[in-house]
Amino acid sequence: MKDIIPYFSQNPLDRLDQVRGNSSKFLELFNSENTLFLLFDGSEIIVDEKNKNCLFQKNVLDEYGISTEELILLGEYEGLVYFSATLKSKLNNNLSKISLRDFVHLNFLDENKFGILAQAAAVLNWHEAHQFCSFCGKETKISRSGWKRDCISCDKEHFPRVDSAVIMLVTFGEYCLLGRGINFKERRYSCLAGYVESGETFENAAKRELFEEAGIDSYDVEYLFSQPWPFPSTLMVGMRMKAKSQELTLDKNEIADAIWVHKDEVREVLNGKDDGAFSIPNKIAIARNLLELWVEEK
Numbered sequence: 001m002k003d004i005i006p007y008f009s010q011n012p013l014d015r016l017d018q019v020r021g022n023s024s025k026f027l028e029l030f031n032s033e034n035t036l037f038l039l040f041d042g043s044e045i046i047v048d049e050k051n052k053n054c055l056f057q058k059n060v061l062d063e064y065g066i067s068t069e070e071l072i073l074l075g076e077y078e079g080l081v082y083f084s085a086t087l088k089s090k091l092n093n094n095l096s097k098i099s100l101r102d103f104v105h106l107n108f109l110d111e112n113k114f115g116i117l118a119q120a121a122a123v124l125n126w127h128e129a130h131q132f133c134s135f136c137g138k139e140t141k142i143s144r145s146g147w148k149r150d151c152i153s154c155d156k157e158h159f160p161r162v163d164s165a166v167i168m169l170v171t172f173g174e175y176c177l178l179g180r181g182i183n184f185k186e187r188r189y190s191c192l193a194g195y196v197e198s199g200e201t202f203e204n205a206a207k208r209e210l211f212e213e214a215g216i217d218s219y220d221v222e223y224l225f226s227q228p229w230p231f232p233s234t235l236m237v238g239m240r241m242k243a244k245s246q247e248l249t250l251d252k253n254e255i256a257d258a259i260w261v262h263k264d265e266v267r268e269v270l271n272g273k274d275d276g277a278f279s280i281p282n283k284i285a286i287a288r289n290l291l292e293l294w295v296e297e298k
């Protein structure tokens, strides 16, 4: 198999799980001069465009009123410790913010560290959505270096969640199936995808989603590779499967259109051809990786 590396899938950090419950070690790392902070404002990352930087020293935390109780310990790599946090006040003129989708094209950070971005963004998104206890409704507070929230009333513990979604390379001979979601931009087609439900394997979910969305039975379902997708905290699970027929029955509530595309045509579009027929997602999407893998095969 060709070496396919989806964006956000490389994370070199030692996540320092053994440190998470040790508050004195946490403070020691926080105060180290080898510590860097990734900062977010909602779903956007804070950058210093002038210096092409997104990793800040501790003095920036003071400037934006961020306390140690709001920090997530991400981990350590090559002698540097990484934390992340959400801004508490407005940005000054030296810094700006940008969506993660756009940030990855700026080359401020090596691609082999994009997994750190996904880790930071996903866990911060989880904190934002879990300020209150799902058992009793009272407030929760951050604990364990940002990897848990505790209810202040009923003592229930809450841990960051990851939602799994399957995304499927569906083939029939030399053709693959591409679909247009009802919210896709004009001419954009991609691999069909959907969330894994309770009590399902990845394989079950892929077969079910394909049948629900396109009315197609499938076989030879297999896992290929996966991608952290921090919008807000999903794991995209790349699957492949063979269709038993090409006859489509679309679920028009979800799929505006679907087409069978020949491998040669997919290869041309991947290589930059734009004849107006269809476009596929850019390089940050695992759908593109699935198609790249397929066109490389003999």
Ligand SMILES: [Zn+2]
Pocket (backbone or CB within 6 Å): 133, 134, 135, 136, 137, 138, 151, 152, 153, 154, 155, 156
């Ligand atoms: Zn509670």
